[in-house]
Amino acid sequence: MNVLLDHFSDFRDGFLGTVSITAVSSVIALVLGLVVAGFRVSPVPPLRWFGTAWVTLLRNTPLTLLFLVTTFVVPEILFPGMSAFVLGSLALGFYTSSFICEAVRSGINTVPLGQAEAARSLGMSFTQTLRMIVLPQATRTVLPPLSSILIALTKNSAIAGAFSVTELFGWQKVMSEEGYSIVPVFFWVAVAYLIVTFTISGVFRVLERRLEVAR
């Protein structure tokens, strides 16, 4: 109890840090994941290969290694002096995009064949079929896995704390280094993460109910 009251402003900063890095990297992951999923089902072979390589590579790399890559390699390629927050969101977003890509792709596969066939026979192009017919219907099946992927993203964001991003793991580290007992620190950090993850699953439950149709 004491830990929280004594260091409430740090805790609040950490909580807001977790929320913001989760939000930023979710956006990166969603956009990239959608684009790469489009690549993977496209009629253009090089893009398909790129998508497959992207997913295989990122899914089999430990996230900690990706953080090392963004911390040490990416600034060399782009420009030095990028903030830890940006680099952390890039690592998280890229890593998660591969999972989102797979979720979207399997969602596309659940849309009945007749839908795409009907769209094609109306003369729609690949992008039109995907954008107007298949993806809107895939949304419904993609939502539940998407919710768990984003929850996992929230939990993975703890690693960013080890790479000098202000968030909850950083708070836990500082508090235990200052000599506070680990049990209450662990408890409050756990509660904070539960708040974020419950919010995400709640939002997705509402979304699922909104999009529900009788089939």
Added chain:
Amino acid sequence: MSSSSVLFDAPGPRAVVRNRVFAVLGALAIVALITVSVVRLSDKGHLAPEMWDIFNYSGIRENIADGLVATLKVFGLAAVGSLALGVLLAVARLSDHRPVRLLATGFIELFRSIPLLITIYAVWVGLLIDHSMWALAIGLSLYNGCVQAEVLRAGVNAVPKGQREAAYALGMSKTQVMTTVLLPQAVRAMLPTIISQLVVTLKDTSLGYIILYPELLNSVRLISATTLVNGQYPYVSTIVVAGTIYVAMCLALSALATWIEKRGRRAKSGIGIAPAAEPAAAAAVLGGEAASGAVLAHEDTPGTAADGTGRGPAKD
């Protein structure tokens, strides 16, 4: 069925031309991206031969080998620990006694929803500050044990009801039914999923880097921070080497899972076999509430979307 081929027609002459144009443009864009990165890196001397020459020194090779052994050691411990805990929790969650069931459910939900790093760090600081290997192994076992428990539970629930009834009719006790009839079939059916979760465990051993356990990533990081080549630290080359080793290990394990899945589908044992995807399509992999989410959805409403995506235990 792969709907990827359904999304577009067999290309006619104009579409062939258009696709070729896109192919060339796409390939050019990808090649340009890679070239820019390589050029930028080599401009700064990160790709100089000397940077890669360091791997010819036996000291550095030994460091990498030691790190690899440390990673595999903690992976072995965590694999055994998580599977043992998984079986225990799965059985507890399927128990007939309400308190035991509630306790197991609470335990699983708690440790699955807390970031793994937070758990590992708490175990390290709170209990085993001088034994980072055990802290890492225990943290990994706690988290992955909970995921494996959900996988096994789904497997037990997917065993045809007749099996259990027949076993009881033969006069077997509850323990006998569970250990000799239900669990073996559950393990067999869920083996690909279990191995896929082990891949996740393997990847997560890299969290040892943060609690200063000298595993592969940490030793590689140490090499790159202490070896000075041409007035620079060899970050890029060491990261590439470590990444290659990790990707190779994970791909090998995933290939094993896929092979077992294919083999299981050929077998005529009547036990459906789960796809080699991580629990609940990559979701619980990273740890989400998915394992139970998709699995439960599967149990409650067979034939809905969760079924069609090929996730969850295969029943047919």
